[in-house]
Amino acid sequence: MSMWMKFRRGQVSSLVASFFLVVLLIVTASPSADALPAFARKYGLRCSACHESWPMLNYFGQKFKDNGYQLMNDRDAPIWQSPGYWPVTFRMTPIWHRVSTGKVLVDTYSAGNATPTGSTIQRITTSGFDLSGLDFHTGGTLEKNFSFYLLPSSDPTGAFHFESVFARLDNLFGTPWLNVKMGKFELDNLLSEKRILTLTGNGGIYQIYHFIPVGDGNIFGQMGDNQLGVEVMGHSWDDRTRYSASLLSSNDGTSQLPYGNAYTGFFTASQAFDTGRAGVQRIGGYAMIGEAPTTWLTSGGASSYILGSGIGNKGFSREGFFGQFYFGQHIDLQVVTQHGQDSAWFGQGYGDVIDGVSSVNNTTGTTLPAGSRAPTWNGVLFEPHYVYSPQLIFIGRYETIRMSQQSTPGTPTNLGNISTYTVGYRYNPFMTSRAGFAWHNEYNWLHQDGTGPTLGLSNPNINTSEVLIGFDFDF
Amino acid sequence: MRTRLRRWSLVLSAAALLSFPLASWAQLTMYDIDKRIDMESHVGNITGHAKDGKADYRRYCVVCHGPLGDGNGESFPWVDPKPRDFQLGVFKCRSTPTGTLPTDEDLFDTIARGLDRSNMPQWSTFTKQQRADLVAWVKHFSPRWATEKPGTPIQIPPEPEVTADRIRAGRDVFARVQCWKCHGVLGQANGPSAATLTDDLGRPIAAFNFTEGARPKCGDTDRDIYRIFMTGLDGTPMPSYADNIKPDEAWDLVFYLRTLMSQHSKEKEMAKQLNLKPVDPNAPAGQQ
Numbered sequence: 226m227s228m229w230m231k232f233r234r235g236q237v238s239s240l241v242a243s244f245f246l247v248v249l250l251i252v253t254a255s256p257s258a259d260a261l262p263a264f265a266r267k268y269g270l271r272c273s274a275c276h277e278s279w280p281m282l283n284y285f286g287q288k289f290k291d292n293g294y295q296l297m298n299d300r301d302a303p304i305w306q307s308p309g310y311w312p313v314t315f316r317m318t319p320i321w322h323r324v325s326t327g328k329v330l331v332d333t334y335s336a337g338n339a340t341p342t343g344s345t346i347q348r349i350t351t352s353g354f355d356l357s358g359l360d361f362h363t364g365g366t367l368e369k370n371f372s373f374y375l376l377p378s379s380d381p382t383g384a385f386h387f388e389s390v391f392a393r394l395d396n397l398f399g400t401p402w403l404n405v406k407m408g409k410f411e412l413d414n415l416l417s418e419k420r421i422l423t424l425t426g427n428g429g430i431y432q433i434y435h436f437i438p439v440g441d442g443n444i445f446g447q448m449g450d451n452q453l454g455v456e457v458m459g460h461s462w463d464d465r466t467r468y469s470a471s472l473l474s475s476n477d478g479t480s481q482l483p484y485g486n487a488y489t490g491f492f493t494a495s496q497a498f499d500t501g502r503a504g505v506q507r508i509g510g511y512a513m514i515g516e517a518p519t520t521w522l523t524s525g526g527a528s529s530y531i532l533g534s535g536i537g538n539k540g541f542s543r544e545g546f547f548g549q550f551y552f553g554q555h556i557d558l559q560v561v562t563q564h565g566q567d568s569a570w571f572g573q574g575y576g577d578v579i580d581g582v583s584s585v586n587n588t589t590g591t592t593l594p595a596g597s598r599a600p601t602w603n604g605v606l607f608e609p610h611y612v613y614s615p616q617l618i619f620i621g622r623y624e625t626i627r628m629s630q631q632s633t634p635g636t637p638t639n640l641g642n643i644s645t646y647t648v649g650y651r652y653n654p655f656m657t658s659r660a661g662f663a664w665h666n667e668y669n670w671l672h673q674d675g676t677g678p679t680l681g682l683s684n685p686n687i688n689t690s691e692v693l694i695g696f697d698f699d700f
Numbered sequence: 701m702r703t704r705l706r707r708w709s710l711v712l713s714a715a716a717l718l719s720f721p722l723a724s725w726a727q728l729t730m731y732d733i734d735k736r737i738d739m740e741s742h743v744g745n746i747t748g749h750a751k752d753g754k755a756d757y758r759r760y761c762v763v764c765h766g767p768l769g770d771g772n773g774e775s776f777p778w779v780d781p782k783p784r785d786f787q788l789g790v791f792k793c794r795s796t797p798t799g800t801l802p803t804d805e806d807l808f809d810t811i812a813r814g815l816d817r818s819n820m821p822q823w824s825t826f827t828k829q830q831r832a833d834l835v836a837w838v839k840h841f842s843p844r845w846a847t848e849k850p851g852t853p854i855q856i857p858p859e860p861e862v863t864a865d866r867i868r869a870g871r872d873v874f875a876r877v878q879c880w881k882c883h884g885v886l887g888q889a890n891g892p893s894a895a896t897l898t899d900d901l902g903r904p905i906a907a908f909n910f911t912e913g914a915r916p917k918c919g920d921t922d923r924d925i926y927r928i929f930m931t932g933l934d935g936t937p938m939p940s941y942a943d944n945i946k947p948d949e950a951w952d953l954v955f956y957l958r959t960l961m962s963q964h965s966k967e968k969e970m971a972k973q974l975n976l977k978p979v980d981p982n983a984p985a986g987q988q
Contacts, residue, residue: 268819268821269763269764269775269778269779269819270760270763270764270775270819270821271759271760271762271763273758273759273760274759274760274763284825285760285823285825288824288825296814296821296822297821297822298814298815298816298817298818298819298820298821298822299816299817299914299915300817300818300819462824463812463824463825464824464825499827499828499829500827501827501828501829502752502827502829504827504830505825505826505827554755554756614755614758615758615759
């Protein structure tokens with residue numbers, strides 16, 4: 226064996242040993258989980274009571290949320306609190322990340338020439354320190370069985386918008402089966418994207434909640450975005466059985482009615498089962514069925530669209546199953562499936578002209594190209610967790626979305642297909658009722674078929690990856 | 701003067717030495733507690749194991765009840781009523797006579813039901829196995845379970861039909877055993893003794909206000925209310941009336957207490973029709 230090989234073997238052994246040492250140190254240095262949860266200042270509970278790992282809810286936290294941020298123990302009304310109590314949390318995340326995007330179209334220059342003389346395709350890799358936006362959460366009860374949530378959120382430059390705003394009437398007629406909220410809110414996705422445990426650009430969302438076929442003009446069916454509307458939901462006393470039904474404006478959560486008079490329904494139902502030592506298992510289904518405009522009135526020219534004038538509504542749907550499976554106190558698996566379909570009109574690019582997603586208008590006499598079909602697709606998401614303790618969680622995720630029918634005949638069947646995986650861990654060295662802090666490490670890889678620049682290539686694929694290290698904190 | 705000082709020093713030293721074993725009894729160490737890690741609970745056909753309840757206790761309970769189960773968790777200063785000290789093995793909600801240990805089912809039910817008007821929520825999301833494991837974990841904190849058996853649950857006769865006579869008779873029982881002294885004649889927790897109540901550890905405690913719409917801590921069915929005053933709430937000023945109230949009279953009292961509660965009930969309707977007056981503390985015995 227050469228000296229070099231011996232050196233390499235020694236180096237690899239050292240690296241492996243170091244890795245396990247670091248893991249061992251993290252695991253053994255995790256103190257007993259002496260932490261407090263959000264709302265702990267009000268209820269004296271720890272973070273881990275409601276969060277599998279902050280911010281992801283566990284079953285008890287979901288019940289707390291379903292009760293309108295109430296424990297239902299007669300201490301829910303704010304009158305029980307010290308007058309100085311202010312139910313507010315700030316959250317922000319300074320990070321370092323390295324983003325690598327394959328197949329970017331780049332101009333080329335010949336010597337001494339200031340104008341591009343050609344193009345090439347190359348990978349772009351960027352790294353550096355960065356910031357998330359600031360989330361300013363405030364929520365709780367206005368009175369017993371009157372709850373609210375308000376979340377002004379900023380981008381990294383400090384420009385704010387209302388991410389979530391709603392008021393909720395809880396336990397109407399004294400029953401948990403009837404609760405009504407109105408405003409802008411997250412849809413009743415039990416695998417909540419707003420409480421996602423990952424932070425990278427592609428891994429920080431659930432792709433399955435946002436998928437839009439290539440060339441499709443429908444932005445309105447994004448289950449992951451907070452939506453404007455009204456929701457009726459109910460649940461059993463122990464939250465084993467849940468249902469919800471929402472009526473939403475088809476505007477993807479954008480206020481001021483920029484699109485038109487179209488509505489979407491979102492429905493979920495689920496049942497949980499006690500399986501002894503394994504835990505509580507939950508299975509359920511969801512359906513999002515809606516309409517959105519494809520025709521826009523204009524004033525002063527073909528591209529001068531009148532806000533709110535959308536008509537010519539066409540349909541879309543997303544439906545699937547979800548499961549939350551627990552295998553004892555440390556391991557769980559979250560699963561979501563989806564079958565999606567958009568009207569052929571959306572598939573042909575009609576839809577959101579206001580934001581420039583679509584550039585075509587379904588005006589009088591417009592016809593679809595011959596053979597146009599409704600694009601359809603199927604997707605599945607698996608997210609396993611290993612919860613060493615409430616302070617240390619290892620996260621994995623695999624998502625894949627496959628087109629089953631392209632809108633235009635002859636389009637490659639795999640155009641737009643997505644596969645992505647994410648791995649990471651979050652370590653909370655402490656948790657208190659006053660603040661939370663997570664040391665966050667994550668890697669994401671995403672592959673999409675046929676969406677790269679076509680410089681001499683036929684439907685090239687794109688791979689992007691991102692590694693992220695950060696401090697995720699709230700107080 | 702010097703002799704007197706020396707004498708006092710000796711007395712204080714002796715007192716300190718004598719109190720040492722008492723202090724160590726009052727504050728068990730993790731070492732003492734871990735000796736009982738094999739503690740089990742039995743609820744129906746489920747067997748709970750203390751060691752399997754440890755993780756859930758750390759996740760959900762330790763913040764109030766503390767790592768040693770002595771009720772001295774980090775939220776202790778902020779919550780009222782104060783968290784239960786499991787080391788004492790004294791529990792409010794029991795089906796067993798006063799002074800005895802509760803059954804495993806009693807603790808099992810308390811975990812899921814929670815304790816209204818306290819910071820103890822309803823942990824109804826747990827599996828039955830989780831609750832049984834937590835019961836075993838709670839038991840392992842107290843040496844009482846190593847030396848004593850739980851009491852035998854009291855017998856509760858079938859609930860009779862509500863009648864006007866029974867409601868009137870219940871009012872007489874309310875007057876006779878002087879419930880009004882703490883709970884007030886209208887059940888508003890404003891009786892003459894209400895302001896002086898303390899628990900066994902000397903901490904102020906409020907009597908139950910029947911009129912607020914709150915649920916009684918140990919359950920709100922008629923059987924639960926029957927059980928509460930026949931077993932007492934150990935650790936609090938609420939005694940057991942098992943020696944003072946006959947079973948049939950106990951049902952009468954349950955019906956009368958329903959008339960004081962703000963929740964709608966058949967008893968409340970009947971009391972309205974009867975134009976039932978509150979008890980008169982000054983009335984001669986038996987002449988309400």
